[in-house]
Amino acid sequence: MSEAPWHSRARRIFVVPAFAWLAATVALPLALVAAISLGEATQGAPPFDWSFTFSNYAIVLGDALYVEAFAASVRIAGTSTAICLLIGYPMALAIARARPERRLWLLFLVVLPCWTSFLIRVYAWMGILRPTGYINSALQALGLVEEPLGLIANAFAVHLGIVYAYLPFMVLPLYATIERIDAALVEAAHDLGAPPARAFWRVTFPLSLPGAVAGSLLVFIPASGEFVIPDLLGGPDTQMIGRILWLEFFQNRDWPVACAIATALAALLAGPILLFDRYRARGT
Amino acid sequence: MIRVEGLTKRFGGIPAVDGVDLEIGQGEIFCLLGPSGCGKTTLLRCIGGFEAPDAGRVLLDGHDVTGHAPWLRPVNTVFQSYALFPHLSVAANVAFGLETLAMSKAERAARVAEMISLVRLEGLAARRPSQLSGGQRQRVAIARALARHPKVLLLDEPLSALDAKLREETRLELVDLQARLGISFVFVTHDQDEAMAISDRIGVMQGGRIVQVGAPAEIYDRPATRFVAEFVGRINLFARDGGWIAVRPERIGLGAGPHAGTVRECAFLGERRLVFIDSALGRVVASVAGSDIVPENGAAVGFGWPADAERRLPA
Incomplete structure (x- = not known):
């Protein structure tokens, strides 16, 4: 150890605490959750006994409610991610191509909403969308509608909330990737006979894909497990798995089933992350 | 074209x-x-x-x-x-x-x-x-x-x-x-x-x-x-009659000559050797064949150039 070169020792000084932190705050709780998912529910405190049974997984996978909720989560998160990509890509492109002194301001505006608590921003959408909210009051005052529009407690509101909340996570990695693309490459494409649209699709777009993939994961993964948005803006047709998890844990107090759901969700989300890793490994 | x-x-x-x-x-x-x-x-x-x-x-x-x-x-x-x-x-x-x-x-x-x-x-x-x-x-x-x-x-x-x-x-x-x-x-x-x-x-x-x-x-x-004279290759510039006389280093001959100076430094570049001379005309650089024998640093040296080596430049 004392013979190790200074840089390898220095690396240890920085890397070991980081890994210790990750182990204590991520790996350990995850292992605990996985262990509880194999236990049995009881009426005690804590409300489970250690065991080694897969019956909780059988319950989760055998019940249409849970499977439906998983499917709805993936569907809603997937659609929201696609919408974020469609809105976020032109935004990121425009920011990357803006004059340098303006870029900082535009990025600042993208991040600005994050200065307010996430929860409060979702509550604010309730105030905007509910039957007696700003939109419906305004429409009724103007005489455009008789009855309030059903803007809340449905899939529309959940998608709106997710896209609104997670758009910055799509824009930022996309911007970082597009901004790094050498402007000379686009000029070279023009030089070689490609007008702007062709140069975009043949050069800028393929080189921005790593940013699009990173942004999509940053939106899709938290959106799949989202609990607050479907709880506050959703309705009976938007039973996302995060909400079911919460109900199992706090209302039914069935920790083993809740932990089985959480473990299954983590396994489900590990898929796209591993895919992204392989994609990156291939790219470099 | x-x-x-x-x-x-x-x-x-x-x-x-x-x-x-x-x-x-x-x-x-x-x-x-x-x-x-x-x-x-x-x-x-x-x-x-x-x-x-x-x-x-x-x-x-x-x-x-x-x-x-x-x-x-x-x-x-x-x-x-x-x-x-x-x-x-x-x-x-x-x-x-x-x-x-x-x-x-x-x-x-x-x-x-x-x-x-x-x-x-x-x-x-x-x-x-x-x-x-x-x-x-x-x-x-x-x-x-x-x-x-x-x-x-x-x-x-x-x-x-x-x-x-x-x-x-x-x-x-x-x-x-x-x-x-x-x-x-x-x-x-x-x-x-x-x-x-x-x-x-x-x-x-x-x-x-x-x-x-x-x-x-x-x-x-x-x-x-x-500007061109100085940017393209080395050049010696001497003030004369309100303008400049430019002479390329390889046109400067060492030995007997109308001007006298002291060898400041020799830079050996392989095929060529640059000789820097301090004189009444200022710092002069001569380029001689690398195989030529040159005076040692500090030695007195005479130098000159043929009339057709001079190029008159505006001030």
């Missing part, structure tokens, strides 16, 4: 290119030479269509292309950092410019193969740019730019990213390539040796203007201004 008339390009009100007139012939290697910031790259970019001039015209083959976008001009560029598409193979980089031309697949493949063999990159067609050496990347950039059969090839400091040895070899290859293709090459460089070695004619630029155009020997032997 190329005519530039009264071309002016300003950035933030400051002219980068300031009223340039220029004519470059068919099959000529023309070099724009000057220090950084002299406007040579901006002038090249105006010819390529990447900058819109504020005044003046660019004519190619008699056609005014001033307002034409780069993708509509019959010229192609070898960029300074090559700007190869990192996500495409060597063959796909070379084929890029052919995609918008009306060609059959077979014709296109044949042209790509022809270009790759022209720059001797056979066997590397499937590689990505990141898997190539600097010299190989430069060849890909040349092959890619030549694939569209441009009337003029523009090269922006194409050798600056190569190491010294490779640079000399590549110079010769470029001259050879141009001779085979017979198209015009317009070259931008700040390296006077490079410009001298490969150009048919050189345009020396200073402050956005072309201060002298001529063959390398003409520029060297008969510089039009003090």
Whole structure:
């Protein structure tokens, strides 16, 4: 150890605490959750006994409610991610191509909403969308509608909330990737006979894909497990798995089933992350 | 082939290119030479269509292309950092410019193969740019730019990213390539040796203007201004009659001579030796053959030059 070169020792000084932190705050709780998912529910405190049974997984996978909720989560998160990509890509492109002194301001505006608590921003959408909210009051005052529009407690509101909340996570990695693309490459494409649209699709777009993939994961993964948005803006047709998890844990107090759901969700989300890793490994 | 008339390009009100007139012939290697910031790259970019001039015209083959976008001009560029598409193979980089031309697949493949063999990159067609050496990347950039059969090839400091040895070899290859293709090459460089070695004619630029155009020997032997004399090779300048007398170091003879001085330092460069002399005329540099015997540092030395070695320059 004392013979190790200074840089390898220095690396240890920085890397070991980081890994210790990750182990204590991520790996350990995850292992605990996985262990509880194999236990049995009881009426005690804590409300489970250690065991080694897969019956909780059988319950989760055998019940249409849970499977439906998983499917709805993936569907809603997937659609929201696609919408974020469609809105976020032109935004990121425009920011990357803006004059340098303006870029900082535009990025600042993208991040600005994050200065307010996430929860409060979702509550604010309730105030905007509910039957007696700003939109419906305004429409009724103007005489455009008789009855309030059903803007809340449905899939529309959940998608709106997710896209609104997670758009910055799509824009930022996309911007970082597009901004790094050498402007000379686009000029070279023009030089070689490609007008702007062709140069975009043949050069800028393929080189921005790593940013699009990173942004999509940053939106899709938290959106799949989202609990607050479907709880506050959703309705009976938007039973996302995060909400079911919460109900199992706090209302039914069935920790083993809740932990089985959480473990299954983590396994489900590990898929796209591993895919992204392989994609990156291939790219470099 | 190329005519530039009264071309002016300003950035933030400051002219980068300031009223340039220029004519470059068919099959000529023309070099724009000057220090950084002299406007040579901006002038090249105006010819390529990447900058819109504020005044003046660019004519190619008699056609005014001033307002034409780069993708509509019959010229192609070898960029300074090559700007190869990192996500495409060597063959796909070379084929890029052919995609918008009306060609059959077979014709296109044949042209790509022809270009790759022209720059001797056979066997590397499937590689990505990141898997190539600097010299190989430069060849890909040349092959890619030549694939569209441009009337003029523009090269922006194409050798600056190569190491010294490779640079000399590549110079010769470029001259050879141009001779085979017979198209015009317009070259931008700040390296006077490079410009001298490969150009048919050189345009020396200073402050956005072309201060002298001529063959390398003409520029060297008969510089039009003090700037040109000092920028192209070494020069001795002596004040006389309100102007300057310029004498190249290799025209200064050591030994008996009308002037006297003290040897300050000798720099041995292999085939040549530079002798720096302090004299009443100021610091004088003489270039003698490396094999010549020269006085030691601190020794008194006489020197002079023939009358035809003098070049009068305006103040």
